[in-house]
Amino acid sequence: MKLTRRNFIATVVGGVAGIQVTPLPWKFTDDVAIWTQNWPWVPVPPTGEFSEVSSVCNLCPGGCGISVRKVDNRAVKIEGRPDYPVNAGGICPVGMGGLQLLYNESLRFTGPMKRVGMRGSGEFQNISWDDAFRIIAGRISALRKSGRPEAIAAVDGNREGTTASALIERLMQAVGSPNYVRLPSLSDTYRMGNIVMEGRDAPVAYDLENSDFVLSFGCGLLEGWGAPGRVMNAWGMWHDANPAKRKTHIVQVESRASNTASKADLWVAPRPGTDAALALGLAHVIIRSGKYDAGFVAEHTFGFEDWQSTDGRPHSGFKTLVLKNYSPEQVSKITGVRPDVMVKLAAAFRLAKAPVAIYGKGKNDLNGSLYEFMAVQSLNALTGRINRPGGVLLPDPIPLNPLPYFERDDIASQGLKKPRLDRGGTQEYPFTQSLISNFADAINRSPKSPIDTLMVFSANPAFTLPDGGAFKNALAKIPFVVSFSPYRDETANMADLILPDCTYLEKMDDMVWPVGLQYPFYGLSKPVVKPIYDTRNCGDTVIEMAKAIGESVGSAFPWEGFEDVVKERAKGLYDAGGGRVSFDRAAPAWKPQNPKAGDKPGYNSFDDMWKKLMAGGLWYRPLDQAREWPWLFKTPSGQFEFYSQLIDQAIQRASAKDLRIAVRDDAACMAHYATPTSTANRSDYPLSMMPYEMINLASGWIPSPPFLYKTLPDTQLLKETSFAAVNPKTAAKYGLKQGDLVAVQSPVGEVQARIDLFGGAMPDIVYMPVGFGHTGYDEFLKGKGVNPNAIVQAEQDPVTGYPVWWNTRVKLVKV
């Protein structure tokens, strides 16, 4: 029998018929479908035992309590802790996305590394920790031996008061370099304002929760100002579902219709940088009406009425100054705010039961202006809102133990006598601790960098400083840069050596007094997961580094590790007594609680307290508002000073000109408004550019978790370009339409962005978001949009010397 074509067909037909009555086609179809349901390249998250670990978010100075959900050893979700006094369960978007900063290999350094590529290329090679310590310690020792310890510098992004910053500062002291530089933040403005007006070197404490009228001068209440978890929680309380029950009202003073401005009960839009004039205008209305708190002014303030100094010179007081210069009509010319608005606002402020005027500039990441703060604080003093419930409170600093004294060797002593490169604390900058812009400037000016080795801790100044790229240029000139960043940020990419820190979820760290909180608070975060890469807590690294340098430097660090230092400092909390280490939701920390005689602190020994502090991550002293007036103000007059005698003294030592104060005589020592100076030609640069911050985009050292980009509208970022918000009228003037690509040119540079027509933008001002334009990090963040800091041309703020970053002259050129 031959297999003919016909037979073949018969076989095939039989086969086809037969296969139908077998499971093959049916099961195959089913299984292939199941295969599509379980594609091997779709991840299947392994399951296991669930657990929750409590910690504190350290991504910003907000100090929210977080609870991290874990599956076996993996962290899978971050949530806010309802049993935490600061944030009461909520958390900001950056903190919510924190796991993307932990589990992202291309964002992080996986171990100590040495640069192999060009600077800025981000090409590194793994080395061992021992090698890394050898390199850095050798370099520092060599500089010390050659008698140049001041050529070592440190830039520290840790907040003042934290254990990490204390250790880094101590290292610089031990090594013998005065060049320990911090990044300016809003807290510095607060600190200085409190020094000159109240004589208190303490953080600002606004009793927002107990206030019924919050007049916010520029605070991005909903953009991340203060402790975002706390402020937004308060926001929720203020806006009860039933408007009839709504007790607190919020007025936002800001030039742009930000979220805060839009969501506030009233939005007042003065021109940028004229907040001081507006505050003084309100003071004028209140003084003229005679309805200011005369009792408070008389008893607790200095310099309100005209006065005579001991040398017999007559001085005009705050009242005279304000009545003369800040009538609503005068202020209206400066600010653009209608006089009747000021009159009504002043009346509303005065009539409220517990009003408070608060000062800020967006988030906390950037500094404010001293005289603006003074103007706002003067308004509080005028209405007697200082040291009163719902006003500005004056709590004592946190009683942490100082680090023990240590002996410096001769090299260190000699080195510390050298002048600071940034001239902080000199006659020109009497109240300023450090000035990174001057630091960069000094390096850029000299032909050879006076700094040989720069260490950068928890900071990304190459990106975050509003200095038109000055620091980046300086960085390129410094022969050796060491970064301790866990992330591949712009500054770390310029570094020669990387000693990576752990991320905030892998290490112990402390959080000292979240910005603006009205009660003393100390938070302690602990490792939620074991370090997933070969990284070390920066505190441990510093201690180990000091030991590697040896000699007197090593002996200044007698501790085993970072935890010992934290514990030693926390002992002070125990010794001071009165704090709590657990939180009861029923008794919010901001609610005035009269401590009863029998109140127990909740722990019986320091070890017990430490254990509870570690577990709960919190120590706080509930609000006590009964501060005694005597000795409250530590100014020369012992009172709140409308007229700051400290500034007066500073002017005596140097001159108003040296301090860059535009006005002369008495006004220079009081809150005042002066037209900002700019070297840029107004006709060449007819517009001004103001960077703005958002809560859903990290603009500081911490990279944005990629999740956040889901929340950004495509009128802020589209593919690779970010947008500049411009009022439609301004855009029309230059023939620009929505989405047009423009070059924003300032005297120091140019960036390209698209135009977003936004009615809420003040005419003639270009608003650019901060946080875009990274060249570091990974594909999620790299090359997206532009960084407005790169074109900021900032003058120095009077007295403080901080950059006036909100007033850059620019022009728009259509591309």
Next chain:
Amino acid sequence: MKNRANSSKRPSQSGDASPPAGFFPKWLNINVAIQDVGFFLVGLIAALVVGWIIFPAVLYSKQAQPINFNHALHLNPDKVDGIEGEKKEEKCSFCHEFREDGTFAGIPRLAKCTECHEDPGSPLGETPEEKDLMTRYVATDQQIPWLVYSKQPDCVYFSHIAHVNMGKIACDTCHGDFAGNEKLPLYLENRLTGYSINIWGKRISGFYWNKKPSDRMKMDDCAECHTQMGQEQNNACFVCHK
């Protein structure tokens, strides 16, 4: 339109002995027909063999468990006395335990084993399996890569506690009785789906006259049981899918 069909050129099949005329229709060549049927049957049988025997053999790969765990030994109170519990369910959940949050641990982790098999140096018995456990896993603190017979796809959320605690269903109802097993059954993995044969059921046809719950673990089986038990509301999608 077929009026021009020309049969003249048509080469007919090899002309063997002709069948009696008239019995079959004229156009039907009986020899050819027999041949056709023969080849048809060849194809048919070949297909049946492929579909019923070769296909299942190829579809499933045999995989060995890392250790041959002896359930019978562990559940024999004369030999192992650590397993607590009165009823069989309690004994099962001694190792296959529920956690406090109601989740089910399933196949125990190494930590459960080391509750008894603590010290790699001093085994509790003399079996080679235990020695294996000690040297390969306990000493190195490695999890044992067990193959899970009843592992469902990732999209499935199965709540053991709902069935065991609330539904009072015995473990062996669905899993079969493992208590007497001295050897772990052979693990057959579907090469396409990656799942154990226990999900589809041991019978490739998928048909059972008297289906026991432990025979198959497909969604329809869950739904069928829910319906039988009067728990029809639990057939809603989001009860068992995640």
Next chain:
Amino acid sequence: MDSVLLPHGVKRCSPWAFFFWTLPWLGLMAWGGLSAFLCLWKGLNQTNMSNVFAFALWIVFDLAVIALGAGAFFTGFLTYIIGKKELKNIINTAVIVGFICYSGAMAMLGIDIGQPIRGWFIFWHANIHSMLVEVSFCITCYLMVLAIEFIPIILENRKLEEIKELRLFGHNLHEIMAVFAATGTFLSFFHQGSLGGMFGVMYARPFAAREGFYIWPWTFFLFVLSAVACGPCFTILCTKLTEFLTRKKLVPDSAIQLLAKISAWLLSLYIVLKIFDYLAWIYGVVPRAGLTFESFFREGPYGIWLVVCEMVFCGILPAIILMTPQARKNQGWLIVACLLTCIGIVLNRFLFIIVTLAIPVMPFDRFWGYLPTWQEWGIGLAVVGYGFLVFSLAYRYLPVFPKERELNPVAGS
């Protein structure tokens, strides 16, 4: 070369000429093949479809070709059920065009769904409430019917006809074609309707939402009517195009005229009903949702002109032309009218798909634009190429036009 395969007594171009003729169509199909591969391999990110334009170019193509392919079932219905014998001259064309349209649509749908391997879930896990399930069932069944209707035509190929069994098979199929025509009519009626229903039932999209009868929104019936009105027009167009390209008369005028006349009446009826539909929608559905007719066209490139084109230039105008015997008998006018009708129907489908999705429903949502990628065009145009290729092959090797020999006697045959 291939002369043994050509039908008897007709003249065909040389194999080379035919080969070159097929090149562009093969090219389109190759483009489509590459696109299809990319879409299946890399996923639908190869297209410019989005969460806003969940349905896009391919669905417009699908709906358009299914409407245009309606000539098959309707001509079959007229030929076999009603008994219009003169249409036997054009039924083959209608069937082939129908088969091309439906198989092309099915292929496109297979690529259009995100999980083609799970496509059979539509049947196995069918949700009978979904209009798309009805569409899928009917289209699949009807494609089988069309294939069955196509088979006897294929079997009429000169070479295949030599095989006795096949010849008998084909003949027997022909005998029972009325049954398939009836089945096809039934299936087509429902899926053409369901395709309309698909959009009418989207009650949360006021631009598409329609009220109706029982579970069927008016679009159900309007789609059936519009399909049967335009289907014959498309068949006529295909015939005329073939006649133009081959420079032969292939179908007697009587058949064409009959189809055109029937189409005219149906189109007129459709237009009248469609006007009522528009009015009921503009004054009923739309204001109830808080909208006005004009408010749909405030943003983007789409304007009321689309509706005017659909109704006036591609609806009323061709209806008038086709209704007028003198105009209808004029070749030029006939073609223009058929073309306009087909454009009108495509426009109608476009409105229901693209414009519906482009118009945001939430007042604060924005208008989105959509432009297909080359991959989308590739697959859409591959169906066109496929159509030309199959029809060309059919014309070359099968006796598609029964009267061709009669109308074009070949000298010396």
Next chain:
Amino acid sequence: MKKENDHGKPGHKYGMVINLDKCTGCGTCMVACAAENNVSVRPDQSDKERVITWMRLYRITNGKEFPDTEVSYFPRPCMHCDHHPPCVSVCVATATKLDFHTGIVSQIYTRCIGCRYCQAACPYGARYFNWWDAYFPKGKGLDRYLSPEVSPRMRGVVEKCTFCHHRLMRAKSQAYAEDRREIEEDQYQTACTEACPAGAITFGDLNNPEHQVSKLTKHPFTFRLLERIGTEPKVYYQSSRDWVRKLGDNFLPGEYQPVVNKTWMKEEWSTKPGRDTF
């Protein structure tokens, strides 16, 4: 096939009230949602037509000129329409259903064939198609934060907000472990509700008069998105601002009736209570 509601009286009807006065537009709800539900994050998230955001913040403005411009936000999860959800009836493969016992509109990714008819039918844009494979490139280790409680989706299927129904399962498991059947209000809360730093979102059982949501829905400032289309969303919004409420639905001229309310500036009545013009 059974109809959805032939079981008599429904047990639960989970729903949500979002207070737009409290909403700060911070986007934490979006991030919490994405993190909780293993939502894919691709390098380019600015392609708003294709990016997956189960919870999405719509930014709205009142359209007025400076300095009267206001911005507000509509956080938009799936509405879990209670009456004949537009997406459910159109689904070809029965991949999405309205669960009568919870009121949650379910979506089964492994059943979905990706025809996207549901997306076309949904007027809220709440449904998202996976245009790409989940983005977890090798060597980045991003998949380490994935939660095992929610199954990651494959390319080619539609996904959407599930009211975090896995948290309901979690709560049920906990309850069963404690021999309970009932679940308290605070035991089942969605990720966005918990995360909102201003407490703008309230979640609970609309059928339970004790739950906060049932009380809040009675407020005169409460409204729903596209209410007049008749989808009966189970997500409610509240705003004291008229222009915001007005944007919740389409209105013909003169149709919108403002809710008149006394404002905090005691001397005046306003139809624009949230914000006063001095």
